[in-house]
Amino acid sequence: MTRMKDLLRKLWRPSRKLIARSSFLLGCLSMIWLFAGILQIAPLVPSLLGESDVRAHAGFTIGCLLVAAWGYWND
Numbered sequence: 001m002t003r004m005k006d007l008l009r010k011l012w013r014p015s016r017k018l019i020a021r022s023s024f025l026l027g028c029l030s031m032i033w034l035f036a037g038i039l040q041i042a043p044l045v046p047s048l049l050g051e052s053d054v055r056a057h058a059g060f061t062i063g064c065l066l067v068a069a070w071g072y073w074n075d
Helices: 002-038 054-070
Strands: none
Touching: 002 054
């Protein structure tokens, strides 16, 4: 039973790191785009019905950074 647990842990760890790194990169790019949109350098494209553009984009950025935090948690 413990051998199987160790094997699953070894297989899961690299994919978790890949998810964390890609999510962190996407979150950082989204944050840069958010600041550029606030300064009206770039358009804030994503929008949700009933929400302002800034709120929708900020939610996407926070979501990406939360997934990245999960990937690096308990490391």
